[in-house]
Amino acid sequence: AQSVTQPDIHITVSEGASLELRCNYSYGATPYLFWYVQSPGQGLQLLLKYFSGDTLVQGIKGFEAEFKRSQSSFNLRKPSVHWSDAAEYFCAVDDNYGQNFVFGPGTRLSVLP
Amino acid sequence: SAVISQKPSRDICQRGTSLTIQCQVDSQVTMMFWYRQQPGQSLTLIATANQGSEATYESGFVIDKFPISRPNLTFSTLTVSNMSPEDSSIYLCSVQSSFPLYEQYFGPGTRLTVT
Numbered sequence: 743a744q745s746v747t748q749p750d751i752h753i754t755v756s757e758g759a760s761l762e763l764r765c766n767y768s769y770g771a772t773p774y775l776f777w778y779v780q781s782p783g784q785g786l787q788l789l790l791k792y793f794s795g796d797t798l799v800q801g802i803k804g805f806e807a808e809f810k811r812s813q814s815s816f817n818l819r820k821p822s823v824h825w826s827d828a829a830e831y832f833c834a835v836d837d838n839y840g841q842n843f844v845f846g847p848g849t850r851l852s853v854l855p
Numbered sequence: 856s857a858v859i860s861q862k863p864s865r866d867i868c869q870r871g872t873s874l875t876i877q878c879q880v881d882s883q884v885t886m887m888f889w890y891r892q893q894p895g896q897s898l899t900l901i902a903t904a905n906q907g908s909e910a911t912y913e914s915g916f917v918i919d920k921f922p923i924s925r926p927n928l929t930f931s932t933l934t935v936s937n938m939s940p941e942d943s944s945i946y947l948c949s950v951q952s953s954f955p956l957y958e959q960y961f962g963p964g965t966r967l968t969v970t
Binding site: 774776778783784785786787788791793832836839841843845846847848 | 856859886888896897898899900903947949951957958959960961962963964966
């Protein structure tokens with residue numbers, strides 16, 4: 743069965759600093775890969791996704807992620823963090839056309855002023 | 856993208872009672888999903904609900920505890936039955952997008968507290 747790990751439970755960065763959130767997956771083939779963000783008291787919002795092609799994908803709110811097959815990773819990055827980015831971030835994989843999502847444990851991002 | 860609403864947004868219930876959560880989508884979708892997010896945890900899939908057929912439950916979830924209805928292509932309900940404090944969670948519904956494929960869109964969630 744596929745699984746997703748997010749090694750960092752909680753990350754704190756200063757506003758304006760760069761950010762990288764790590765995601766590793768375990769799966770025999772290349773699954774579909776997603777990053778979602780959950781702000782306090784909110785549902786999940788899709789930031790970006792990777793299906794195939796260019797391994798560097800751009801998302802909303804200035805986020806990008808890079809798929810590295812050799813490392814089974816799909817890390818999320820942002821060059822300059824804003825205070826409004828403070829939230830919980832979930833990496834997810836799917837191996838069945840949107841019908842079999844598995845979520846990672848999440849990384850909570852705090853942003854210092 | 857689909858716009859999804861859930862009712863209620865939050866509730867506080869007594870143990871032994873049941874709560875029905877509604878999920879409404881602004882477009883017709885084939886597949887809807889119900890997730891549970893326990894406090895401080897990630898999302899766990901409860902079941903997949905297709906219109907016109909019985910819901911498919913994941914391991915650890917049973918129909919008697921979480922009955923699901925899917926009367927049409929825009930609506931579904933999840934009932935949490937005979938609640939205990941361990942059922943205190945956020946319950947989210949999601950839908951599989953029709954285009955582009957392979958995405959899931961989520962509702963805002965229902966925050967349930969059982970006392």
